[in-house]
Amino acid sequence: MVDRNRQAELRDAIEALYFGYRAFTDRADRILERRGLGRLHHRILYFVGRHPEVSVTGLLRILAISKQAINVPLRQLGEMQLVAQSAAPEDRRVKRLRLTTAGQRLEAELTGAQMRQLEAAFDAAGRESEAGWAAVMARLAARADQST
Amino acid sequence: MVDRNRQAELRDAIEALYFGYRAFTDRADRILERRGLGRLHHRILYFVGRHPEVSVTGLLRILAISKQAINVPLRQLGEMQLVAQSAAPEDRRVKRLRLTTAGQRLEAELTGAQMRQLEAAFDAAGRESEAGWAAVMARLAARADQST
DNA sequence: AAAGAAGAGTCAGTCTTGTTGACCTATCGA
DNA sequence: TCGATAGGTCAACAAGACTGACTCTTCTTT
Numbered sequence: 001m002v003d004r005n006r007q008a009e010l011r012d013a014i015e016a017l018y019f020g021y022r023a024f025t026d027r028a029d030r031i032l033e034r035r036g037l038g039r040l041h042h043r044i045l046y047f048v049g050r051h052p053e054v055s056v057t058g059l060l061r062i063l064a065i066s067k068q069a070i071n072v073p074l075r076q077l078g079e080m081q082l083v084a085q086s087a088a089p090e091d092r093r094v095k096r097l098r099l100t101t102a103g104q105r106l107e108a109e110l111t112g113a114q115m116r117q118l119e120a121a122f123d124a125a126g127r128e129s130e131a132g133w134a135a136v137m138a139r140l141a142a143r144a145d146q147s148t
Numbered sequence: 149m150v151d152r153n154r155q156a157e158l159r160d161a162i163e164a165l166y167f168g169y170r171a172f173t174d175r176a177d178r179i180l181e182r183r184g185l186g187r188l189h190h191r192i193l194y195f196v197g198r199h200p201e202v203s204v205t206g207l208l209r210i211l212a213i214s215k216q217a218i219n220v221p222l223r224q225l226g227e228m229q230l231v232a233q234s235a236a237p238e239d240r241r242v243k244r245l246r247l248t249t250a251g252q253r254l255e256a257e258l259t260g261a262q263m264r265q266l267e268a269a270f271d272a273a274g275r276e277s278e279a280g281w282a283a284v285m286a287r288l289a290a291r292a293d294q295s296t
Numbered sequence: 297a298a299a300g301a302a303g304a305g306t307c308a309g310t311c312t313t314g315t316t317g318a319c320c321t322a323t324c325g326a
Numbered sequence: 327t328c329g330a331t332a333g334g335t336c337a338a339c340a341a342g343a344c345t346g347a348c349t350c351t352t353c354t355t356t
Contacts, residue, residue: 064170138273242303324332
């Protein structure tokens with residue numbers, strides 16, 4: 001059993017993560033709302049932007065959702081000319097996804113807003129805090145695999 | 149415009165936050181699932197544990213949801229004898245919520261799992277990282293109010 | 297004392313984002 | 327040729343949110 005002060009610190013950490021994540025997603029959500037898009041559209045735009053020429057299955061694995069869940073929003077992004085697709089030459093069953101120019105523009109707007117938000121937090125906390133923050137978040141994220 | 153290397157760092161930060169938060173909630177979700185509870189039940193348990201004698205309206209404000217959204221899970225937690233309520237003596241319209249012994253036990257199990265998860269990440273990242281992490285998360289969370 | 301505001305509860309209807317299961321087509325590899 | 331893989335789609339369902347419209351009780355204000 002950890003001592004009481006330590007527990008209080010860790011409780012604060014839990015809350016900071018909860019409220020911080022909530023604040024972080026809320027801002028992008030408001031940009032998306034104006035275009036009638038949701039969080040899943042955002043995640044698709046983000047990861048297709050990050051990993052151009054990704055396949056649908058590759059995207060499903062990153063997002064950890066079913067293909068039925070991605071179907072509708074991915075089709076909508078195609079219809080809105082934000083995401084384009086083409087068959088992979090070495091295996092024509094595989095579709096390669098990439099952002100169109102308009103898709104890149106929207107993705108840059110969303111990601112830019114989040115980057116500015118993070119920079120503001122790094123600045124306010126002191127730039128020396130950034131490395132520690134990144135190290136902890138990376139370790140937290142890494143444990144996703146272990147706990148499966 | 150920020151330079152490319154900086155943008156790459158900030159992109160990594162966005163992803164670390166996304167994957168880190170996902171890993172963080174997944175673990176508690178699995179404990180809850182065994183009892184047929186969801187994330188909202190968890191948040192209610194957590195904040196009632198953290199703020200004993202909180203009113204329903206107070207809880208709604210913390211969670212930033214509607215009273216209709218809290219209605220069903222709060223009633224279920226009452227029926228499961230995890231949360232108890234009583235009228236506030238100074239204003240009998242107000243209900244004060246608190247955890248029962250069983251509620252405290254479940255809350256401790258959930259929060260304990262998350263505290264251990266955070267501690268493991270702090271340890272792995274090096275204890276000197278913790279202060280920076282906490283400072284950044286606090287600033288990120290603080291911006292929730294500004295952006296309203 | 298009457299009127300109105302506030303806390304809580306509930307019903308109804310809707311939406312998003314996810315799930316399974318089942319089934320289809322096209323393509324590839326053995 | 328046959329089975330596996332990538333992708334797409336339909337249907338049914340569920341959690342967890344929303345708004346709107348009420349009710350009831352209790353407190354506060356006039």
